[in-house]
């Protein structure tokens with residue numbers, strides 16, 4: 376095994392099947408790679424059936440179908456049925472765009488366990504501007520359909536400077552839709568979101584106000600709706616335990632078959648991630664250089680190497696280390712012990728200096744053909 380001090384890696388428990396990078400929407404915080412149009416050679420149905428079988432044999436039990444927009448894959452119900460036969464707990468992560476009642480019924484019959492729908496804003500104009508499609512009413516309709524077919528209503532709203540002032544309206548919308556779960560997912564600043572960071576990162580004051588609002592609804596709605604408020608880690612002084620440690624729990628398969636320890640890792644240079652078209656999933660997980668690169672602690676530099684907290688956070692996020700220091704083996708600069716922490720404080724200070732006002736930079740959308748003139752607010 377290359378480079379790692381872990382002799383027997385834990386088996387993956389989560390499989391994220393990114394079925395496609397295609398999507399009719401254009402979110403400026405999309406987690407797909409910024410060069411996603413270079414990777415158009417999607418795995419076919421048989422390839423995906425094999426991926427599901429092999430990952431399950433290796434130990435995966437939770438399965439997310441995501442993208443892009445997974446609904447654009449015509450074989451989605453076939454894959455869902457196979458997942459059910461294998462005993463996965465399956466979750467569809469969708470914008471809802473393109474979902475019909477017949478499709479919900481088909482997926483239910485095939486054995487899908489869970490559907491998560493994302494809405495960009497509780498206001499039609501902003502939702503449609505950010506999505507680049509007239510999708511607001513349709514998403515609401517899909518949310519109701521999901522309930523009608525006996526699924527828990529799981530709503531996800533990605534939070535950023537453009538919609539954070541709408542926190543109360545977001546919470547009211549979730550109540551109106553009878554959501555069982557509301558995920559208020561502060562943007563994670565990789566890929567497209569990193570590109571648009573100055574236009575998307577809220578100020579500390581905005582975050583505090585939004586969190587207080589979410590907290591008050593959380594108390595009020597105890598027992599009826601579960602609210603998860605995901606804090607943006609740039610504002611913390613310790614990093615998140617990214618992916619529960621590299622190559623310990625999560626396995627992502629990208630649309631073209633590239634295997635990744637995290638869906639954002641594709642943008643790390645020089646790691647030569649293996650492809651399921653050439654190598655078995657077991658071999659990739661256990662023996663590939665890329666999956667072993669940041670397992671264990673031997674790869675760490677100071678201050679992580681001698682830090683007692685490394686067992687809790689594994690040195691944080693490799694993508695964040697690379698984006699801010701140019702070296703993916705550094706401590707995540709979110710950590711106040713990192714010698715590069717000033718790079719994060721500069722970003723936060725710049726966001727707070729704006730104090731909720733607009734930047735002069737326009738947002739960069741992932742499908743420019745859909746974009747209308749949109750000025751950040």
Ligand code: SF4
Nearest residue numbers: 398400401402405443
């Ligand atoms: S974040 Fe938006 S653009 Fe990206 S895949 Fe999801 S819905 Fe599509």
Ligand code: SF4
Nearest residue numbers: 679682684685690710
């Ligand atoms: S120095 Fe490294 S291991 Fe210690 S808290 Fe910071 S990121 Fe975590």
